[in-house]
Amino acid sequence: MHAADAGLDATLEPALREAVQGSAELFALLRAPWPEGGVERDTFGAGEQHAHDLLLARGRALGLETSVDFAGNLWLTSPGHDRGAPAWVTGSHLDSVPQGGNYDGAAGVVAGLAVLQALHACGQRPRRDIVLAAFRAEEASSWYRGDFQSHVGSRAALGMLDPQELQRARHLRDGRSLYDGMVSAGARPQEIRLGHRSIDPSRCHGFLELHIEQGPVLVERGLPVGVVTGIRGSARAREATIHGVDAHSGAVPHEYRHDAVLAGAEFCHRMDQAWTRVRAEGGDLVFTVGRLFTDAQRHSITKVPGRLDFSIDLRSQNAATLERMVTLARHLAGEIATARRVRIDLGAFNTSHPAVMDPKLVDSLDAGCAQLKIPAMRLPSGAGHDAADFAAAGVPTAMIFVRNDHGSHNPHEAMNLDDFAHATRLLAWQLLQ
Numbered sequence: 470m471h472a473a474d475a476g477l478d479a480t481l482e483p484a485l486r487e488a489v490q491g492s493a494e495l496f497a498l499l500r501a502p503w504p505e506g507g508v509e510r511d512t513f514g515a516g517e518q519h520a521h522d523l524l525l526a527r528g529r530a531l532g533l534e535t536s537v538d539f540a541g542n543l544w545l546t547s548p549g550h551d552r553g554a555p556a557w558v559t560g561s562h563l564d565s566v567p568q569g570g571n572y573d574g575a576a577g578v579v580a581g582l583a584v585l586q587a588l589h590a591c592g593q594r595p596r597r598d599i600v601l602a603a604f605r606a607e608e609a610s611s612w613y614r615g616d617f618q619s620h621v622g623s624r625a626a627l628g629m630l631d632p633q634e635l636q637r638a639r640h641l642r643d644g645r646s647l648y649d650g651m652v653s654a655g656a657r658p659q660e661i662r663l664g665h666r667s668i669d670p671s672r673c674h675g676f677l678e679l680h681i682e683q684g685p686v687l688v689e690r691g692l693p694v695g696v697v698t699g700i701r702g703s704a705r706a707r708e709a710t711i712h713g714v715d716a717h718s719g720a721v722p723h724e725y726r727h728d729a730v731l732a733g734a735e736f737c738h739r740m741d742q743a744w745t746r747v748r749a750e751g752g753d754l755v756f757t758v759g760r761l762f763t764d765a766q767r768h769s770i771t772k773v774p775g776r777l778d779f780s781i782d783l784r785s786q787n788a789a790t791l792e793r794m795v796t797l798a799r800h801l802a803g804e805i806a807t808a809r810r811v812r813i814d815l816g817a818f819n820t821s822h823p824a825v826m827d828p829k830l831v832d833s834l835d836a837g838c839a840q841l842k843i844p845a846m847r848l849p850s851g852a853g854h855d856a857a858d859f860a861a862a863g864v865p866t867a868m869i870f871v872r873n874d875h876g877s878h879n880p881h882e883a884m885n886l887d888d889f890a891h892a893t894r895l896l897a898w899q900l901l902q
């Protein structure tokens with residue numbers, strides 16, 4: 470029988486079940502410093518270090534090869550039969566947002582450890598090396614502000630981090646630079662300036678990240694596992710403004726008004742209509758106006774509003790869709806401004822590229838779900854992940870989502886251990902292909 474036609478082998482299945490049971494204890498230890506409220510695994514801080522110390526100790530206890538790179542990322546390797554062959558890499562991040570949940574990031578690292586533990590328990594050596602990565606600083610933008618991108622650990626590992634970012638990022642609480650934050654955590658950021666990397670993409674057979682779903686889709690559909698098709702890129706206008714003219718709300722007829730709010734309402738409505746058209750054509754898009762406000766000190770119930778401020782967040786798996794929507798937004802802004810006698814300034818759009826998951830790996834994960842009898846569906850990821858950096862580096866990449874209730878980036882993340890067991894079996898199955 471071809472390997473892809475078989476489930477997990479008969480000795481590995483019970484070993485994995487036992488390892489997953491043990492994961493409950495590890496999750497409890499991970500959240501132990503925060504018995505109440507959310508976890509605070511702060512990027513390059515004591516909270517993140519607590520998780521890295523735990524995982525390093527577990528790796529050593531299993532006799533895995535362990536190393537910590539210049540960015541503070543932890544690597545645990547289970548050596549394969551063919552040590553010259555490109556390795557499977559799996560893992561996720563161990564930091565959290567402030568007042569975050571216990572499973573965002575950690576689930577992927579704990580799942581990888583369960584697989585390596587099960588292999589160890591039944592004395593199985595994989596065909597190729599399996600490397601478990603625990604990345605630093607995926608949530609850096611929740612702890613630092615300034616002109617820099619998140620996923621600092623995985624980008625540093627892949628040699629994709631601009632060293633300037635480390636100086637531009639300043640800690641929200643104490644203002645120190647990300648560079649200094651790394652040094653205080655025992656990392657060696659000076660090596661980033663020298664162009665070092667800790668993993669060579671051409672030496673990676675593939676990258677697999679298990680992660681909780683941070684939206685409601687799997688809960689709504691009643692499915693424990695999702696196979697991710699792609700990670701959405703974004704186009705964001707942070708500071709869009711509509712300039713009109715303040716006027717008396719009773720005295721000025723429609724044709725003489727310069728009403729910023731009604732212009733903004735029309736803009737939002739027409740963008741929403743465009744979103745519906747994209748979806749009707751089978752395209753992937755989400756559109757959000759998260760901030761929309763007048764100045765309550767300046768405006769009042771009896772005033773035609775002269776100014777409206779808002780934000781635009783567009784995300785899609787398709788870069789062309791994002792480009793088309795930005796072009797449309799600018800076109801609508803011009804048209805509505807003329808018709809409504811206002812000035813609409815959308816400002817700059819910050820963009821990030823969508824990450825495409827490897828089609829062969831996605832198909833393989835689907836086949837794995839069928840073999841292992843795991844109910845699953847395909848879905849895109851709306852949030853960014855370390856996996857996007859591996860995809861950008863040219864490594865065949867895929868993600869497994871685990872059902873999670875109550876959303877993410879809050880203390881109430883709720884992942885069921887049975888769902889985690891399904892996803893971990895799928896991870897093990899794929900890592901042994």
Ligand SMILES: [Zn+2]
Nearest residue numbers: 562573574607
């Ligand atoms: Zn995450």
